[in-house]
Amino acid sequence: MFDKLMAAQGKAEEIKKRLDTISVFGEVEGGAIKVTATANKAITAIAISDEFYEQSDKEELEELLQAAVNKALAxxxxxxxVEMQAATKDMLGGLGGLFGQ
Structure with missing residues (x-):
C-alpha cells in the first residue's frame, strides 16, 4: 500500500515537471501583445509590438496586457x-488493488 502511495506521489511530481515544460500563450489585438506562460501558470515572456506600444495609452496597454495574461492562464x-485528469485515472487504476477491485 505504501509503495502505491509513493508511486502516486512520484507521478504527481512528474506531472508538475512536465507542466513546467509546456508553453501556453495568450495574445490580443492580433498579436500586438503576446504572453507566454508554463502550464504551471508561471509567466515566462511578455512581448509588446513597438508599433502598438507607441500608439497606445497607458490604460489601454494595461487592460490589454491583463486580457492577454488571463488568456494564457486560462x-x-x-x-x-487534462494532465491531472489523465494522471488521476492512472493513479486510481493503480490503487484499485488496495480496495479489492
Whole structure:
C-alpha cells in the first residue's frame, strides 16, 4: 500500500515537471501583445509590438496586457486539468488493488 502511495506521489511530481515544460500563450489585438506562460501558470515572456506600444495609452496597454495574461492562464488551466485528469485515472487504476477491485 505504501509503495502505491509513493508511486502516486512520484507521478504527481512528474506531472508538475512536465507542466513546467509546456508553453501556453495568450495574445490580443492580433498579436500586438503576446504572453507566454508554463502550464504551471508561471509567466515566462511578455512581448509588446513597438508599433502598438507607441500608439497606445497607458490604460489601454494595461487592460490589454491583463486580457492577454488571463488568456494564457486560462489555457494553462485547461492543459493542467487534462494532465491531472489523465494522471488521476492512472493513479486510481493503480490503487484499485488496495480496495479489492
Amino acid at each position: 489555457q494553462a488551466d485547461q492543459v493542467s486539468a
